Amino acid sequence: MTELPRAEADPVAFIRRETVVAAPPLVPEIRLHLATEITPIWQATETTLAHEGLPPPYWAFAWPGGQALARTILDDPAIVAGKCVLDFAAGSGLVAIAAAKAGARSVAAAEIDKFAASAIALNAALNGVTVPVTLDDVVGTTSPWDLVLAGDVCYERPMAERVTAWLRTLVRQGIEVLMGDPGRSYLPPSGLQLVTRHRVPTSLELEDRTERDTAIWRLLSE
Known part of the structure; x- marks a missing residue:
């Protein structure tokens, strides 16, 4: 390169x-x-x-939590059908693209990295969908969404604690939150309801094994 x-x-x-x-x-x-x-x-x-x-x-990578969320949505489009969806910390935009393809009423992606925002736009175009991106830090804001999807956001303690607290606030407001997590260290130990699991092939360059058992969790208010 x-x-x-x-x-x-x-x-x-x-x-x-x-x-x-x-x-x-x-x-x-x-x-x-x-x-x-x-x-x-x-x-x-x-x-x-x-x-x-x-x-x-x-x-630049399709992380296990995002892959598992995208797979879950594509396998069960009713999860997003007719809903206003946010892909939080969207990375490549994989989850947002899956939601758009599965029939969400509207989809947006939240990312603070401007290169990620460009990647999301390119990736959405590759797949024949449009995904608006906000570069604002949405943590702590009031949600206009029906469903928030978050993959692999619990790998660092400060981020995990800050984001989880905000997401629980959204849940208390009646917004559904689904998290894709392959066993990251700072996933909340409680207040989670298992939706499904996927075995996600991974690279040893990114993970410590060639496959990650990745769960989709519904976040609860407490």
């Missing part, structure tokens, strides 16, 4: 240069711009885009 000049920090050019179009193993119906290896794109982000102050390129 070729490093972009610092002045050319164009998200679309970077994404096209550093990824290939491929389908996640659990969701072959959906194509995404994905990295084939973790190290080159991580290094490209650090060397080419460090001056942008961007987080690591999480958007």
